[in-house]
Amino acid sequence: xxxxxxxxxxxxxxxxxxxxxxxxxxxxxxxxxxxxxxxxxxxxxxxxxxxxxxxxxxxxxxxxxxxxxxxxxxxxxxxxxxxxxxxxxxxxxxxxxxxxxxxxxxxxxxxxxxxxxxxxxxxxxxxxxxxxxxxxxxxxxxxxxxxxxxxxxxxxxxxxxxxxxxxxxxxxxxxxxxxxxxxxxxxxxxxxxxxxxxxxxxxxxxxxxxxxxxxxxxxxxxxxxxxxxxxxxxxxxxxxxxxxxxxxxxxxxxxxxxxxxxxxxxxxxxxxxxxxxxxxxxxxxxxxxxxxxxxxxxxxxxxxxxxxxxxxxxxxxxxxxxxxxxxxxxxxxxxxxxxxxxxxxxxxxxxxxxxxxxxxxxxxxxx
Ligand code: SF4
Numbered sequence: 001x002x003x004x005x006x007x008x009x010x011x012x013x014x015x016x017x018x019x020x021x022x023x024x025x026x027x028x029x030x031x032x033x034x035x036x037x038x039x040x041x042x043x044x045x046x047x048x049x050x051x052x053x054x055x056x057x058x059x060x061x062x063x064x065x066x067x068x069x070x071x072x073x074x075x076x077x078x079x080x081x082x083x084x085x086x087x088x089x090x091x092x093x094x095x096x097x098x099x100x101x102x103x104x105x106x107x108x109x110x111x112x113x114x115x116x117x118x119x120x121x122x123x124x125x126x127x128x129x130x131x132x133x134x135x136x137x138x139x140x141x142x143x144x145x146x147x148x149x150x151x152x153x154x155x156x157x158x159x160x161x162x163x164x165x166x167x168x169x170x171x172x173x174x175x176x177x178x179x180x181x182x183x184x185x186x187x188x189x190x191x192x193x194x195x196x197x198x199x200x201x202x203x204x205x206x207x208x209x210x211x212x213x214x215x216x217x218x219x220x221x222x223x224x225x226x227x228x229x230x231x232x233x234x235x236x237x238x239x240x241x242x243x244x245x246x247x248x249x250x251x252x253x254x255x256x257x258x259x260x261x262x263x264x265x266x267x268x269x270x271x272x273x274x275x276x277x278x279x280x281x282x283x284x285x286x287x288x289x290x291x292x293x294x295x296x297x298x299x300x301x302x303x304x305x306x307x308x309x310x311x312x313x314x315x316x317x318x319x320x321x322x323x324x325x326x327x328x329x330x331x332x333x334x335x336x337x338x339x340x341x342x343x344x345x346x347x348x349x350x351x352x353x354x355x356x357x358x359x360x361x362x363x364x365x366x367x
Contacts, residue, residue, distance in 0.1 A: 001060075001062055002044075003063075004095075005039050005066060006038065006083050007042070008022075008068045008069055009022070009026075009034060009035045009037055009069055010022055010023075010068070010069045011034060013100060014100050014125075015128055016125060016128075016131070016155065017100070019153075019179055019182060020033070022068045022069070024179055036073060036075035042082075042083075045063065045087070045093060046086055046089065054090070056093060062096050064098075065083075065095050070101050071083075071097045071098075071108075072101040072102070072108050073101060074104065077108070084113075085110075087117070087119065087120060091119050094121070095121070096121045097123065098125060099122065100135075102122075102135050103138055105138075106142065115145070116144045116145035118145055120145065122146070122148075123148040124136065124149055124150075125149070126149060126150075126151055127151060127153055128156050129158045129159065132163075136149070140166055140168055146170055148169065148171045149171075150172075150173045151174040151175075152175040152208075153210060154174045154175065154176060154190070155185075157192050157193075159192070160193070161196040164200035164202050165200050170203070171202065171204070171205060172193065172202055172203070172204050174189075174193055174205070175208040175210060176213055176227070177210045178211050178224060179211065182210055182211035182212050184210075184214050185209065185213055186213075186215075187214065187215045187216075187236075194206070194236055194238055195333050195336065197238060198305055198343050199310065201240055201305065203239045206231045206236040207228065208227040208230075210222070210227060235249070243346075244344075245304075245342050245343070245345035250340040250341065251340060252339060253339060262326065262338075268325070268327070271326035272322075272366065273319055277319040278319075278367065280319060289319065289320065289360070290356065290360050292320050293359045296313075296318075296324070297355050298352060301331070301335065301352075302351075302352055304344060305344070306332060309332050309343075310331045310332075310333055312331060320359060320363070323359045323360075323362045323363050326362055327359055327362045329358055329359055335355070339354075339355075341355075
């Protein structure tokens with residue numbers, strides 16, 4: 001990985017900018033981060049060594065561009081074309097550009113941009129719902145070959161499923177905020193965004209916890225050196241088919257406490273077995289019903305990313321379906337929320353047995 005900062009300095013334009021690290025770092029050395037100026041590295045992609053070869057080669061990895069400013073900031077309008085010329089010339093390098101100014105994109109691309117360049121990934125940031133709703137429709141309407149989204153610092157729960165469903169987003173990255181005065185990031189928000197990514201088959205990268213991390217309602221202050229490693233260790237990054245979610249450590253809920261919680265839920269507690277359901281169970285026998293439950297769990301819940309997740313369990317038609325809704329065993333989102341079983345992994349035999357047992361316990365309670 002290489003960092004190429006053709007210019008330095010930026011202007012705050014968004015809630016995510018509040019504790020910008022560029023400002024923090026510049027302040028600490030008495031520099032004004034609000035002044036945008038070209039750097040000595042402006043020509044980095046074209047710089048050559050003594051042998052006349054480019055200093056940067058493809059083996060150096062992705063070129064992260066403009067990390068101490070914004071590539072589309074208006075103060076850099078007169079310099080940007082030269083950067084595009086270098087990016088075009090270095091088609092062997094992969095350039096990664098993160099921006100909070102996606103609304104300036106169209107007026108900032110070169111005339112031969114056409115439907116985008118293969119060696120450029122544009123990454124649109126959205127730290128909250130309001131910014132996501134403003135920026136993502138613009139982002140998706142633009143001619144870009146490779147698109148990613150970053151929600152960092154993540155400031156609240158954001159729902160961007162409808163944008164992920166377009167199939168145009170290649171990856172989502174999220175994380176908390178670092179440094180003094182950091183705002184809290186809640187694991188609940190991370191899990192919710194992750195679930196949307198899983199359901200849409202989009203890789204998800206949980207980059208860092210941030211300095212103030214909330215988990216199960218408890219606030220943790222995390223030292224800078226552990227913020228990335230804790231996120232990696234958590235297993236909450238998701239890449240389809242890699243089995244990464246098997247690393248997530250969790251504990252199944254106490255069965256009695258679970259049923260008490262379910263009874264307190266207005267939605268869950270409204271489910272009941274009708275006389276027809278009971279007659280069906282009596283006719284088939286509990287062993288058969290349990291076999292049906294096991295089959296439903298295996299086929300509709302156990303895959304890493306079940307088809308139609310969130311809508312795979314009908315609201316009627318079989319007593320097991322009713323029991324699944326009543327016990328929050330109806331989709332992977334509910335299994336994660338109520339039973340702590342992480343989404344994005346293939347359910348193992350123990351997990352499938354547990355779910356079947358919960359369903360059957362509820363059914364037996366009604367007989
Ligand atoms: S856009 Fe980025 S670099 Fe510029 S002030 Fe905001 S956070 Fe800092």
